[in-house]
Structures are given as C-alpha cells and as structure tokens.
Amino acid sequence: MKKVTLILILASMVSCIGKHRVDVWKTIAIAPGDSIVLQKLKAPATLEIKNLSHETVNLVSELHMPKTIIAKSKFQYRLPKRSRLIMENPNSDSVSIHLHYSSSKPIIINNKELR
16 A cells, blocks of 8 residues: 555656746835846746836837836736836836746746846
C-alpha cells in the first residue's frame, strides 16, 4: 500500500511540472511624465489593466491595440511572446493602475522581475 501511495504522489508531481503559472496582481502609480516598461515577454501572457485615476494612460507598442486607456476603465489583452508594452503618463497628475498579469513565466517591469 505504501508503494502505491508513493507512486501516486510521484505521478501527480510529474504531471504538474511545467504547468506552473505566474499570476500577479499589483497596483502601480505612474508619476507625471514617467512610464512603465514591460520588457520583451518570454511567454504569451494575459494582461488586464484597470485605470484607477481620472486621467488617461497612453500605451506604446508595435502591436495593433488601443493607444490609450481612458479614465476609470479596464483594458484586457493577450500579449504574444516577445512583445513589449510601454504605459506612459502624459498628464500633470500621478496615475494609478491595477495590473493583473498571468503567464507561465515572470515578466520584467522597469528592469525588475514580477513573480
């Protein structure tokens, strides 16, 4: 019986290898005239951004996507592998965004890894 239990535990561990997902929820403030850079992704990612402020946020990317997130709205997008996204604050006031990121690998934002 102990051998069967051990085999079942090992089989479940092996089946989970490679299926780990990074799921990050983070609120970030962008200073006036500043930007947040999502470096080139190592794996496809689902990105959800909620603009919590009364100002717009500009999006800069080589992808065909909206160029702004208007005040108090939500933006969802599936970013492909090796894509890059820059969120800019062109306003005179600070902007807060709530970032939800889900992927099989961590992302790098402003040269810091999010896990």
